[in-house]
Amino acid sequence: MFDQLLGNDRVKKLLRRMLESSRLPGAMLFSGEDGVGKKLFALEIARALNCRNPQGVEACGNCPACKRTLKINYPSGDDADDWKGMIWTDHPDVGLVVAPKRVLLVEQMRAIEAAANYRPFEGKARVFIVEDADKLNESSANALLKILEEPPPTSHIVLLTSRPAWLLPTIRSRCQIIRFSPMAASEIEKYLIQNKLASVAEARVRARVARGSLSRALNEDLDNFTEQRQAMLEVLEALTRGEDRLQLLRSAEQLNEAQYKDEYETRLDVLETLIRDVWLLSLGADAEKIVNDDVLPQLRKMAIGLDSTRPAIWIGLIEEMREQLVVNINRKPATDALFLTMAAASASALPPKRRYIIK
Numbered sequence: 001m002f003d004q005l006l007g008n009d010r011v012k013k014l015l016r017r018m019l020e021s022s023r024l025p026g027a028m029l030f031s032g033e034d035g036v037g038k039k040l041f042a043l044e045i046a047r048a049l050n051c052r053n054p055q056g057v058e059a060c061g062n063c064p065a066c067k068r069t070l071k072i073n074y075p076s077g078d079d080a081d082d083w084k085g086m087i088w089t090d091h092p093d094v095g096l097v098v099a100p101k102r103v104l105l106v107e108q109m110r111a112i113e114a115a116a117n118y119r120p121f122e123g124k125a126r127v128f129i130v131e132d133a134d135k136l137n138e139s140s141a142n143a144l145l146k147i148l149e150e151p152p153p154t155s156h157i158v159l160l161t162s163r164p165a166w167l168l169p170t171i172r173s174r175c176q177i178i179r180f181s182p183m184a185a186s187e188i189e190k191y192l193i194q195n196k197l198a199s200v201a202e203a204r205v206r207a208r209v210a211r212g213s214l215s216r217a218l219n220e221d222l223d224n225f226t227e228q229r230q231a232m233l234e235v236l237e238a239l240t241r242g243e244d245r246l247q248l249l250r251s252a253e254q255l256n257e258a259q260y261k262d263e264y265e266t267r268l269d270v271l272e273t274l275i276r277d278v279w280l281l282s283l284g285a286d287a288e289k290i291v292n293d294d295v296l297p298q299l300r301k302m303a304i305g306l307d308s309t310r311p312a313i314w315i316g317l318i319e320e321m322r323e324q325l326v327v328n329i330n331r332k333p334a335t336d337a338l339f340l341t342m343a344a345a346s347a348s349a350l351p352p353k354r355r356y357i358i359k
C-alpha cells in the first residue's frame with residue numbers, strides 16, 4: 001500500500017491514478033534527493049502489479065508475491081564483478097541494476113533489455129529498476145535507449161536519480177519524469193518516533209539534519225552537519241544582504257579548502273535546502289513546510305523583503321554549476337563565479353534558463 005510509505009502524497013496520487021487507468025508508463029524517471037523513498041515507491045509499483053490479493057489497484061503487502069518483491073539479493077561483497085549483472089529480488093519478475101563502480105555498464109543495460117523482452121514468469125508485469133541512473137555514461141545510456149523507447153507492454157523500467165541534470169536529454173525525453181519532494185522535518189520526526197528509531201529528543205534533531213531525506217535522518221553525523229549548515233547559512237545571509245562580495249569570496253574559499261573536499265557537494269545540497277526554505281517563506285508558506293525549521297527565525301529574517309524570484313534563480317545557477325562539475329571544470333574559480341553571479345542575480349538582470357517549480 002502506498003500509504004505505508006512516508007511522504008510524497010502527490011506522487012502516491014499520481015501513481016494510483018496511473019494504475020487505475022492502466023496507463024502506467026513503460027519508462028519512468030524518479031527524480032528527487034537521496035533517501036526520499038524513490039526505490040521503495042518503485043518496488044511498491046512492482047508489488048501493486050504482481051500482488052495476488054490486490055486491494056483495488058494497490059498491493060496487499062502480505063501475500064508471498066508482495067513479500068518476495070522486497071527481498072533484494074544484493075551481492076554480499078564489494079567485488080565489482082558480482083555487481084555487473086541483474087540483481088534479482090526473490091520475485092522472478094523484479095530486478096535492479098547498480099553501478100559496480102562509478103558508471104553503469106553497457107552489459108547491465110543489455111541485461112535489462114533482454115529481461116524486459118520476456119513475458120512475466122509469475123506475475124502480471126516485470127519491473128526493472130536502474131539505481132543512480134546519473135551514472136549512465138554515453139555508451140550505457142545508448143544501450144538503454146531502445147528498450148526505453150518501446151518497452152513491451154508487460155515491462156516497466158524505472159530510473160532513479162538525485163541528479164536529473166546529469167542524464168542525457170535523450171534518456172530524459174523517453175521517460176515520464178516523476179519528481180519527489182524532500183520530506184518535511186515534521187513528517188520525518190513523526191516517523192522516527194512512531195517506528196521507535198530514535199528518542200523524542202533525538203528524533204527532533206535528526207529530522208532537522210535530514211534535509212528532507214529519511215536515510216540521512218538515520219545516518220547523519222550530527223556535529224558535522226551543524227558545522228556545514230552554519231557555513232552555508234552565512235553564504236545565504238550574504239546573498240540576501242545583497243552584494244557582500246568579501247564574505248561570499250571568503251565562503252567560496254572555505255568551501256574549496258582541502259578538508260572539505262569530500263563534502264563539497266553535500267554543502268551545496270545544504271545550501272539548496274536553505275534557499276528552498278527561504279523561498280517558501282518569502283512566498284508566505286507555513287513553517288511546517290520548512291526543512292530547517294530549527295533556524296526558522298534566522299530564515300524568516302532573510303525572507304523579509306526578498307524578491308521571491310531570486311531564490312529560484314539561485315537554485316538554477318547551482319544546478320547549472322553541478323552540470324559543469326561533471327565535465328571537470330576547475331572548482332575554485334567556478335565557486336567564486338557562482339557566488340558572485342548569485343549575489344548579482346535579480347529577476348531582470350538574469351532570467352533563469354529553466355523554470356524551477358516549487359511544490
Ligand SMILES: [Zn+2]
Pocket residue numbers: 050051052053054059060061062063064065066
Ligand atoms: Zn500482495
